[in-house]
Amino acid sequence: MVLQAIRSAIFYVLFIGQTVIVAVLIGTAALVTRRRTNFSWATAKYWCASNLALLRGLGGIKTVVSGLENIPPGGCIIAAKHQSDWDVFAIFPHTGRPAYIVKKELMRIPFFGWAAQSLDCIEVDRKRGAEAIPLMMAQAHAAIDRGCRIVIFPEGTRKAPLAPADYRQGVVRLYMELNVPVVPVALNSGLFWGRNSLMLWPGTAEAKFLPPIEPGLSANEFQKRLKNAIEPESNALILAAVDRGLSRPVDARLQAGIDAARAARP
Template sequence: MKVIQAIRSALFYLLFIGQTAVVAIIVGTIALITGRTRLSWAMAVFWCRSNLVYLRVLAGVKTKVSGEENIPAGGCIIAAKHQSDWDVFAIFPHTGRPAYIVKKELMRIPFFGWAARSLDCIEVDRKKGAEAVPLMMAQAHAAIDRGCRIVIFPEGTRKAPLAPADYRQGVVRLYMELGVPVVPVALNSGLFWGRNSLVIWPGTAEARFLPAIEPGLAPDIFLERLKNAIESESDALILKAAEQGLARPIDAALQTRLDALKRQRSVTV
């Protein structure tokens, strides 16, 4: 089973990486000449949707996204759990005009960076720490003014399923600065496409947009509400998938976390 799934995964990566390079070259070239166009946007949407098709057909990963009715009209921040590359292109088509917060290093890649900038991506230089915040905020304000929705992964990096949460202050600063609602997004994608695994496992990766958190809360109250919403719903999605049966092997660390979650849920029910 693992050998077969490794072959299926390799075929997906081959198509995924090859198509990403082609799309980046085309959209990046367009960006250098004319900036953002309908064609570049259409190609970005195609890239997202086609990757989900390749995942389903080649690797057996189905996609389910729900809760779009919780995204308010107008500017907002979409704050998502981050467990897999799946998260990026599964969320993208449902966010209107998204402006992703991305690492500076990615924006420096030829063609890819040019394409990302033309698609409203916001650059953040993590090495500068607090010094990078004013530039990020300026870009975020400009994106909101253009009608974008800011998309951020509050933990800053991919996390293993049920790993301890580690929320950074970037999302709090955006919330306080922009004064717009924040939509939490829970997901379970790391069960199928893990951050440290080259093998992609069959199953249904699920993301859920949750009710928006209103602007104007104190920073600590906001962060606690955001964390509780994302973590509790992500835990629920993970537990549901585990109870339905996982094709992937479950290592000792994940099994321990699953057992602890089950005990916790049994006590609170």
Template structure:
């Protein structure tokens, strides 16, 4: 564990250090020139270099499959979110990405300026009911520019096998934008935990699933998206567990994994609070 802790520390130094440096460079360029090809080139370097660091510094390999399910035209990629790896793994397959991000992140000097140059769509929750119309306007503009929209429907990182909670922002986008939605399942939280400072070796996997086409009702879409992502995420997690994990497994997580193996997936957030 000591060796892996040192490897993890080295990764964080490289990751945070270059992220700050590149944010200053791209943020400054964005102030001067606005959206340019330079910003996107740096974003691709940033994502690929962090995957390189993860592979060779801490031992996390990357496997992304199902990219043939991404339509050629405008679409939304709706992904499970467990760690920053999810961003790096999805980024190479987005052509021109427009991530949904909280306004608070966009207000950070240099980082926020750089994010705007990458077509990032902000959501300002302080606006209450006005937040969604503003987000939709930005999303339509991003699609018109040829972007693929990337959203994490649960709104935050989730640890493996905790109750899921898919918010209705993605449903409103599906209804308003009338483009296919590609569900993305993954298991990265087994290797890069939400609150863990230590990263563990293994193969983090992402699966781009067949798109959900426009035309479903709100409830049908919400149910279909949730079921597809959660079922495939659970399958990826269980396959990794059965293949052997090179990390300590806390008792509560092991119990959840054994329960999943017995055919009992984790409940929804609504179930646990009812």
């Protein structure tokens, strides 16, 4: 436990340190060019790949991504479960030219926000509620026109593994507005690098791209299909990891979730 805490602390020092450096590099380039460049794209790919390497080397967290054959050609929305910062790094390399939906507060951070904007990120102001939707839609249409794939976390924030699902309306509005397929993504990363956790736990974090949901459904049917795709598959990935054995402690909340997921399993 002590050794893992030390390794986790070293990871955070390196992770935060290089994130600041990368943000300054890409942000400065963005101020000069006002657009996405080969340099900014290559630096962003390095950032994601190096963070995954640090997680494996220091935290003992391996990365497995499957189901890439389910990503259709052309524009689409990638809607992923969100349990960890790992999700961003793991999904990024497989999205072509991604346009992440990012909360406004992050876009206002000097250098980081400039970098994010130059890398096609789409700003959403959660405090404005429904009033923020038209601006988000305008940015999403422009991103699709540039050849991007929209990446959104439908619950809006990181959730603990097996916590009750809380899907927001943003992904539904995007689906209805853009008329493109939606690729659900299930994952189990929160078991190994949880939200607000300073400790990394060794294991294999997995993300699985699922068959796309075709455009043209009603809002209610789409939301039902999305939730029914992501939640059972995420639970299955979590239970598979539990069955292999976890290095982390299992508290009462997580154990209750595991028991409920096992009871609901067909």
